[in-house]
Amino acid sequence: TEAAEPAAGGFDHITGIDAGAGIMQATEEAIEAYGLDIELVPSSSAAMTAALASAIENEEWIVVTGWTPHWKFAAYDLKYLDDPLGIYGEEESIHTLVRQGLEEDHPSAYQVLDNFYWTPDDMNQVMVDMAQHGLSETEAARQWIEANREVVDSWIEGVEPVDGDRIELVYVTWDSEIASSNVIALVLEEIGYEVELTPVEAGVMFAGVASGEADAMVAAWLPGTHAAYYEDFKDDLVDLGPNLDGAKIGLVVPTYVDIDSIEEIRP
Numbered sequence: 001t002e003a004a005e006p007a008a009g010g011f012d013h014i015t016g017i018d019a020g021a022g023i024m025q026a027t028e029e030a031i032e033a034y035g036l037d038i039e040l041v042p043s044s045s046a047a048m049t050a051a052l053a054s055a056i057e058n059e060e061w062i063v064v065t066g067w068t069p070h071w072k073f074a075a076y077d078l079k080y081l082d083d084p085l086g087i088y089g090e091e092e093s094i095h096t097l098v099r100q101g102l103e104e105d106h107p108s109a110y111q112v113l114d115n116f117y118w119t120p121d122d123m124n125q126v127m128v129d130m131a132q133h134g135l136s137e138t139e140a141a142r143q144w145i146e147a148n149r150e151v152v153d154s155w156i157e158g159v160e161p162v163d164g165d166r167i168e169l170v171y172v173t174w175d176s177e178i179a180s181s182n183v184i185a186l187v188l189e190e191i192g193y194e195v196e197l198t199p200v201e202a203g204v205m206f207a208g209v210a211s212g213e214a215d216a217m218v219a220a221w222l223p224g225t226h227a228a229y230y231e232d233f234k235d236d237l238v239d240l241g242p243n244l245d246g247a248k249i250g251l252v253v254p255t256y257v258d259i260d261s262i263e264e265i266r267p
């Protein structure tokens, strides 16, 4: 994607991520609700953070679809724009959703997935290790597990080991979900599963678990961000509840951008 020169004191566009992300739908709603004269340009999680890095390098104005937990808040001075209309919702949770029948077919995996629970700080450590310390996804996940052995032990305590049973996890390559999916994959491998981690589009992630083609996902942002997907598929999914509380989405700018509210976004 090419970056056009942003007008001084204004924005060229809103830098988005993949079109299937819930935050993209929320941002289209925000543009409508606030009557913003600006376009949302889709890209990807990785392209969004690259655009953010280069704008900050040049102290240019940029506004991105942002979320917490995310390593960008550790790397840069950023702020959420106020959202007086509440389009982006309140703090929410990330839920683990599994296919029907998983409990009977793979009770050990089901138990571990049910026990999986960590904090925004935990998830952030994995993301920072990947994005800022250059660790591979697996290495970052492994390092977090080593450093948080008691937490991981509490997820697998009393769970019967298995011998090479296959489990397929689906996820979207959002930084936060790369972190969570890699951690839970390694933990499932620890108790003997052979885990396939499949990156897909957001809609395919929900549809895949609902149809039973995939076994589980740890990436459902509820009740807000993924409300539409959840509504469509909830009858065919088993919701194991939050694996993280305190998640948030919104529009994010570097702190040097001197506006405070979404209402002030203009070209």
Ligand code: PBE
Pocket (backbone or CB within 6 Å): 017, 020, 021, 022, 023, 024, 066, 067, 174, 176, 177, 202, 221, 225, 226, 249
């Ligand atoms: N996110 C990260 C996703 C959920 C996880 C906020 C970019 C979304 O908007 O769908």
